[in-house]
Amino acid sequence: xxxxxxxxxxxxxxxxxxxxxxxxxxxxxxxxxxxxxxxxxxxxxxxxxxxxxxxxxxxxxxxxxxxxxxxxxxxxxxxxxxxxxxxxxxxxxxxxxxxxxxxxxxxxxxxxxxxxxxxxxxxxxxxxxxxx
Amino acid sequence: xxxxxxxxxxxxxxxxxxxxxxxxxxxxxxxxxxxxxxxxxxxxxxxxxxxxxxxxxxxxxxxxxxxxxxxxxxxxxxxxxxxxxxxxxxxxxxxxxxxxxxxxxxxxxxxxxxxxxxxxxxxxxxxxxxxxxxxxxxxxxxxxxxxxxxxxxxxxxxxxxxxxxxx
Amino acid sequence: xxxxxxxxxxxxxxxxxxxxxxxxxxxxxxxxxxxxxxxxxxxxxxxxxxxxxxxxxxxxxxxxxxxxxxxxxxxxxxxxxxxxxxxxxxxxxxxxxxxxxxxxxxxxxxxxxxxxxxxxxxxxxxxxxxxxxxxxxxxxxxxxxxxxxxxxxxxxxxxxxxxxxxxxxxxxxxxxxxxxxxxxxxxxxxxxxxxxxxxxxxxxxxxxxxxxxxxxxxxxxxxxxxxxxxxxxxxxxxxxxxxxxxxxxxxxxxxxxxxxxxxxxxxxxxxxxxxxxxxxxxxxxxxxxxxxxxxxxxxxxxxxxxxxxxxxxxx
Numbered sequence: 001x002x003x004x005x006x007x008x009x010x011x012x013x014x015x016x017x018x019x020x021x022x023x024x025x026x027x028x029x030x031x032x033x034x035x036x037x038x039x040x041x042x043x044x045x046x047x048x049x050x051x052x053x054x055x056x057x058x059x060x061x062x063x064x065x066x067x068x069x070x071x072x073x074x075x076x077x078x079x080x081x082x083x084x085x086x087x088x089x090x091x092x093x094x095x096x097x098x099x100x101x102x103x104x105x106x107x108x109x110x111x112x113x114x115x116x117x118x119x120x121x122x123x124x125x126x127x128x129x130x131x132x
Numbered sequence: 133x134x135x136x137x138x139x140x141x142x143x144x145x146x147x148x149x150x151x152x153x154x155x156x157x158x159x160x161x162x163x164x165x166x167x168x169x170x171x172x173x174x175x176x177x178x179x180x181x182x183x184x185x186x187x188x189x190x191x192x193x194x195x196x197x198x199x200x201x202x203x204x205x206x207x208x209x210x211x212x213x214x215x216x217x218x219x220x221x222x223x224x225x226x227x228x229x230x231x232x233x234x235x236x237x238x239x240x241x242x243x244x245x246x247x248x249x250x251x252x253x254x255x256x257x258x259x260x261x262x263x264x265x266x267x268x269x270x271x272x273x274x275x276x277x278x279x280x281x282x283x284x285x286x287x288x289x290x291x292x293x294x295x296x297x298x299x
Numbered sequence: 300x301x302x303x304x305x306x307x308x309x310x311x312x313x314x315x316x317x318x319x320x321x322x323x324x325x326x327x328x329x330x331x332x333x334x335x336x337x338x339x340x341x342x343x344x345x346x347x348x349x350x351x352x353x354x355x356x357x358x359x360x361x362x363x364x365x366x367x368x369x370x371x372x373x374x375x376x377x378x379x380x381x382x383x384x385x386x387x388x389x390x391x392x393x394x395x396x397x398x399x400x401x402x403x404x405x406x407x408x409x410x411x412x413x414x415x416x417x418x419x420x421x422x423x424x425x426x427x428x429x430x431x432x433x434x435x436x437x438x439x440x441x442x443x444x445x446x447x448x449x450x451x452x453x454x455x456x457x458x459x460x461x462x463x464x465x466x467x468x469x470x471x472x473x474x475x476x477x478x479x480x481x482x483x484x485x486x487x488x489x490x491x492x493x494x495x496x497x498x499x500x501x502x503x504x505x506x507x508x509x510x511x512x513x514x515x516x517x518x519x520x521x522x523x524x525x526x527x528x529x530x531x532x533x534x535x536x537x538x539x540x541x542x543x544x545x546x547x548x549x550x551x552x553x554x555x556x557x558x559x560x561x562x563x564x565x566x567x568x569x570x571x572x573x574x575x576x577x578x579x580x581x582x583x584x585x586x587x588x589x590x591x592x593x594x595x596x597x598x599x600x601x602x603x604x605x606x607x608x609x610x611x612x613x614x
Contacts, residue, residue: 018179020302020398021387027310028383032376032524036360039520043359073435074208075296076587077201080442082285082292083595084197087449088189089281090602091405092267097457097606098613104271105606107278112599114282118289119595127293128591130584161370161423168416188405196412200442203419207435263402263462 075127086115139180147173160206164199171195183261305397309386313531320530322348324572331576358519366516367424374421375521378414378528382535385410389538390464392548392556403464404456407539408449411494415441417528418496425516436502436583443590444493444500447598451487454480454605455543468547477544482601484544486594491536493590495529498575502583537567 093100093108122128150169157163171194178187259265270278322337322345329336337344362368388403390396400406415438422434456462458479459470467476477484493500517525541547541563550559581589 017398017400020306021384021400023303024306024310024387024397025380025384027306028380029376031310031314031383032379035520035524036372036376039356039358039523040360042356043361043519045359071208071296073439074201074204075292076439076443077204078292078296079289080446081193081197081201082289083446084193086282086285087446088193089278090450090453091189091456091462092185092263092270094453094456095263095460095462096267096271097609098460099268100271102610105610107271107275108606109603110279111282112603114279114286116596116599118286122289122293123592125293125297127297128588130587159367161367161420165370165373165420184400184402185405188402188409191409192405192412196409196415197442200415200419200438203416203423204435204438207419207423207431 072130079122079128082118083115086111136180139176143173143176143180147177161203164202164206167202168195168199171199178261181261185261185263185266302397305395309391309395309397310383313383313386313534314527316534317527317530318348318352320533320568321351323568324530324575327569327572328576331573352523355520355523360519360521363425363516365426367426370420370424371516372521374417374424375517375524375528377420378417379524379531381410381413381417382528382531385535386538388464389535390468390542390547391560393465395557396465399463399465402462404449404452404462407535408445411448412445414494414528414532415445417525421517421525427516430516433502437496440500440502440583440586440590441494441496443587444490444594447486447590447595448490448494450595450598450602451483451490452543453602454483457602457605458609464542464547468542468549471546471549475544475546475549480544480601480605482597484540486598486601487543488536488540489594491540492571492574493586495532495536497529497533497571499578499580500586501580502586533568533571534564537564537571540567 089111090108093104096104147170150166150173153166154163154170157166171190175187175190175195178184178190325347326336326338326344337347340346340350362371385407387397388400388406390399418434418437418441422430422432422437425431455467455476458476459467461467470476496502538560541560545563546559547563548556548560550556554562
């Protein structure tokens with residue numbers, strides 16, 4: 001019975017709205033599992049020796065793929081985390097924009113200015129330059 | 133048992149089992165994937181408490197950004213099982229015992245705390261977790277920490293660039 | 300219960316659209332490239348959808364013995380599941396919406412952040428140098444363009460005061476947001492094309508470099524699932540653009556609201572296909588540098604200017 005009360009709850013701010021997300025998640029996962037299992041059961045099984053090698057357009061490959069990678073990918077990921085958190089801080093401001101008026105605007109402008117200082121530092125140090 | 137109780141206990145079980153799998157997995161990429169499951173379970177708990185903004189931001193930042201960073205780091209390192217050092221089984225056993233003692237200390241501390249006696253968390257309803265309320269509190273009462281946080285991010289950016297670039 | 304019917308209906312329509320896009324894309328690409336495209340199987344070639352789907356199901360479900368089995372299987376599942384989940388917040392009409400969340404836009408951004416994992420895990424699990432390189436490049440591209448996808452929508456949220464998509468559609472009753480936030484539309488669309496890694500940003504798939512990028516070792520239905528995920532992503536970005544900037548289901552009363560929504564979404568899907576038919580592919584470093592150095596400052600500038608003008612008009 002309590003499941004029905006969750007669905008009849010009309011309060012827009014409550015977390016009952018998330019119940020449908022659970023249903024959609026279960027159905028989506030069900031669809032994915034059905035597709036995988038169906039293709040597993042319906043396909044033939046044939047093994048040949050060429051299938052045991054990596055695919056490199058016919059050229060022989062040396063060594064496996066577990067080798068160290070360039071650090072520029074790592075720098076992009078770190079800077080992405082920092083800018084993502086900046087964007088998170090922006091979200092509560094955007095919703096309350098009209099109530100906060102000019103005071104809030106100057107506060108957020110100061111916040112964005114600090115980030116732009118950091119951003120100019122990154123550009124000057126060529127941390128995001130992809131080719132040397 | 134109400135629906136909220138069933139959800140709470142199943143999310144708890146999911147979070148604990150995934151956390152144990154994080155520690156027990158032999159492959160570091162599997163550990164990262166189980167950690168992502170832990171974050172989903174915690175977001176589910178936040179939704180039960182109606183902390184909607186926190187739940188979604190947990191997903192965006194933790195499961196979406198920081199775990200990608202972890203995956204990149206694991207892929208940057210050259211991890212093959214043959215080159216990793218193996219610990220003796222007694223070390224692992226004593227590690228578990230020490231960790232268990234720490235856990236029981238924390239649990240007894242929380243249970244006996246006078247602040248938390250007799251109160252229960254507000255479920256499903258409540259305005260305190262909404263993004264509008266949070267924004268008002270952040271920009272009216274907590275402006276100075278907000279600006280200081282941006283200076284903290286500036287220092288993090290400088291630190292990342294200094295460590296990452298050789299010149 | 301009503302919610303289950305809405306969920307099933309939405310997912311059924313979406314899977315049909317993803318399948319239909321197989322045919323639509325090939326016919327439209329052909330039309331814009333001055334050739335015919337599939338026109339033999341069935342009327343106008345529409346049975347090509349059935350042929351392609353059955354072919355993918357009946358292929359051998361082969362997992363490379365040098366690959367990491369469970370991660371290999373999970374990677375395509377993540378992309379399909381996360382894109383299907385993103386459709387929870389889209390308002391098809393005033394009454395058809397799976398869940399009108401308080402934090403609707405944030406949910407969309409959270410689900411698109413999860414899409415990065417399928418590329419990274421797919422490339423890593425394949426244990427193939429070319430897949431891994433394609434995966435890292437693809438992931439770096441997606442996370443770089445994700446930063447300002449969220450920020451570009453903040454101008455609209457500032458003008459509306461809410462993250463709920465139904466509020467945003469209702470706020471466009473007088474004038475669509477495309478006229479108030481044109482720069483945000485351009486930036487959001489560019490970020491959307493990069494997120495779904497379609498041409499001109501399809502270095503992760505890299506049809507003529509790096510073999511096939513992160514999905515080099517995939518075949519059969521798992522490969523098919525990557526493509527279903529891509530077509531669903533195209534539909535998602537088109538639906539979001541139609542909802543946020545072009546009024547969603549608003550329109551004159553001679554057609555029902557959901558018809559207007561589908562017309563606008565299909566217009567943007569055709570625009571995606573037109574981009575694929577006509578634009579060349581930029582170099583990877585040009586792509587990354589444009590994203591960080593040009594688009595990110597531009598979107599911040601857009602937000603500050605929007606804020607200043609809106610506050611000044613209010614007096």
